[in-house]
Amino acid sequence: MADRAGAGGPRETRPEMTNVAIIGTGAIGATIGAWLIADPALDVTLCARTPFERLRVQTPNGMLESSPRLLTGPAEATPVDWAIVTTKTYDAPGAALWLERLVKDGTRVAILQNGVEHLTRFPQLSADRVVPVVVDIPAERTAPGEVVQRRNGSLTVPAGPAGDAFAALFAASPIEVRLTEDWRTAAWAKLAINCAGVVSALTLRPAGVANDPEIADLMRGLVRECIAVGRAEGALLTDEVADQVVEGYRAGPADSINSIHADRLAGRETEIDARNAVIVRLGVRHGIDAPLNRMAAALIRAS
Ligand SMILES: NC(=O)c1ccc[n+]([C@@H]2O[C@H](COP(=O)([O-])OP(=O)(O)OC[C@H]3O[C@@H](n4cnc5c(N)ncnc54)[C@H](OP(=O)(O)O)[C@@H]3O)[C@@H](O)[C@H]2O)c1
Numbered sequence: 001m002a003d004r005a006g007a008g009g010p011r012e013t014r015p016e017m018t019n020v021a022i023i024g025t026g027a028i029g030a031t032i033g034a035w036l037i038a039d040p041a042l043d044v045t046l047c048a049r050t051p052f053e054r055l056r057v058q059t060p061n062g063m064l065e066s067s068p069r070l071l072t073g074p075a076e077a078t079p080v081d082w083a084i085v086t087t088k089t090y091d092a093p094g095a096a097l098w099l100e101r102l103v104k105d106g107t108r109v110a111i112l113q114n115g116v117e118h119l120t121r122f123p124q125l126s127a128d129r130v131v132p133v134v135v136d137i138p139a140e141r142t143a144p145g146e147v148v149q150r151r152n153g154s155l156t157v158p159a160g161p162a163g164d165a166f167a168a169l170f171a172a173s174p175i176e177v178r179l180t181e182d183w184r185t186a187a188w189a190k191l192a193i194n195c196a197g198v199v200s201a202l203t204l205r206p207a208g209v210a211n212d213p214e215i216a217d218l219m220r221g222l223v224r225e226c227i228a229v230g231r232a233e234g235a236l237l238t239d240e241v242a243d244q245v246v247e248g249y250r251a252g253p254a255d256s257i258n259s260i261h262a263d264r265l266a267g268r269e270t271e272i273d274a275r276n277a278v279i280v281r282l283g284v285r286h287g288i289d290a291p292l293n294r295m296a297a298a299l300i301r302a303s
Contacts, residue, residue, distance in 0.1 A: 017043040019080040020169065023098045025050070025070075027139040028112055029086035030147040031057055034064035035173035042169065046070045047077060047098050052145030059149045061174060079104035082169065085111045085122075089274035092121045099125065110166055112155065114194055114259075115274030116187045116233070116282075131162050134186050137175065140262075152176065158183040188235035192226045194275045196245050198296045200261040201270065202303075208254025216246045218292065222276070225290035229279050232286035264300070272300045 018041065022033045025048040034057035037044045046055070046068045057064045071077055074097045083102040087095045092113075099109065099122070110131040111118040118132030137153030152174040157163040159179040167177035180186050196219040200209055209215050220242040227237045263270040277297040283290040 017041060018082065018169070019043045019045070020082045020084060021045045021047055021071075021077065021080045021098070021102050022084045022086060023047040023095045023102075024086035024088075024091070025052070025055075025145065026086065026088075027141045027147050028135060028137060029084075030055060030141065030145060031059070031137060031139045031149045032084065032086065032112070032170075032173075032175070033057075033068060034059070034066065034147075035175060036169060037066045037068055038064055039169075039172040041172070044068065045077075045080070047074075047102075048072055049094070050144045052143075055145045057147045057149055059174075060152055074098045074101045077101035080107060082166075083107060083109045085109065085113065087113070088269070089113050089115055089117075089121065089271050090269055096122060096124060103129075108162055108165060110157075113274070114190070114271055115278055116184070116191055116230075117274065117278060118187075129162075131157050131166050132183060132187070133157050133166070134183070134190050136190070154178050156180055156183065156186045182236065184233065185230075185235045185237065188226070188230035188233070188237055189241065191230070191275070191278070192223045192237065192241050193245050193248065194258075194260075195222050195226045195279060195293060195296075196220075196249065197258040197260055198222065198272070198276050198293075198300065200258055201264045201272075202296065202299055204261070204265065206254060206261065207249045207252050207256045207258070210246055210249035211254070216250075219246050219249070221292045222296065225283070225288075225293050226279050228288050229283040229286065229290060232288060233282060260300070264303070270300055272297050276300075 022029050036042050051072050055066050055068045080102050085095045112133045112135050134156040138150040141147050154176040156178040159181050163179045170177050223242040223245045230237050260270045276293045279293040280290045
């Protein structure tokens with residue numbers, strides 16, 4: 001695919017352009033960055049920790065390649081119309097330093113992260129400017145600035161004016177933005193899938209481990225705790241979700257490696273707090289014990 005962002009230096013900013021800053025240039029940041037850069041109506045800046053010259057994203061629709069405008073420290077940042085956070089959940093404090101420079105009156109902030117705590121993770125932002133986003137875009141980084149996007153995927157946001165404005169950013173891309181009246185349930189449904197994935201990180205076996213009946217029972221138990229706490233938090237999750245999650249893992253490629261498994265294999269920090277310990281923490285608020293998720297979190301933290 002052509003380099004629609006131009007071949008080099010900074011792009012000229014037209015007054016009618018929407019300014020977008022993307023914090024984090026890993027799998028998700030680079031993927032959405034590549035698509036948004038390709039839209040001439042958007043003026044995109046990448047806020048990186050690890051710099052690179054060329055952005056190369058192998059998408060389902062072909063290669064997107066560009067020379068992005070890239071900042072490497074919050075001191076270089078200026079206010080924008082949209083700030084999009086794509087760091088891992090545990091890097092929220094670093095993202096917050098960028099937000100201090102990027103946010104002005106009228107700036108909207110989209111949080112593209114796993115978990116159900118998008119709003120509380122950034123308490124310094126007033127909730128009315130934050131758009132929480134459930135991410136379903138499978139993508140992997142192969143090198144700084146180089147990513148493989150496996151599916152076009154989707155981003156789910158609350159219905160309303162802010163959700164509409166977020167969807168407009170992706171109007172020229174094949175990434176679907178879904179608007180929902182019940183974002184809480186969407187986020188908890190994703191958490192139900194993610195919390196069960198910890199069995200792969202613990203056994204160091206990919207998704208096919210769900211075919212083991214004992215492991216499948218354990219996964220259902222992890223999900224049932226998520227369902228109970230999610231319901232107490234207001235999510236509408238049926239009992240069937242536990243079986244559906246196991247079936248989902250069984251139906252996918254048996255060799256697929258989820259991100260917490262990949263992080264553990266690579267010796268990186270994991271999102272265990274956002275994927276499992278959160279169920280324990282929020283359960284305490286409602287007097288609901290979540291011993292399986294507690295054990296899983298303790299084992300990952302101790303390993
Ligand atoms: N990848 C997927 O398929 C997928 C799917 C669904 C949901 N998600 C969720 O989406 C979120 C992002 O995941 P990801 O896979 O994109 O993670 P990732 O590949 O690890 O990328 C995170 C990026 O954040 C950057 N970063 C960290 N601290 C920073 C800071 N202070 N300033 C600037 N950049 C900083 C990292 O910098 P470095 O380049 O220096 O490492 C990295 O580029 C996570 O919550 C994940 O669970 C991911």
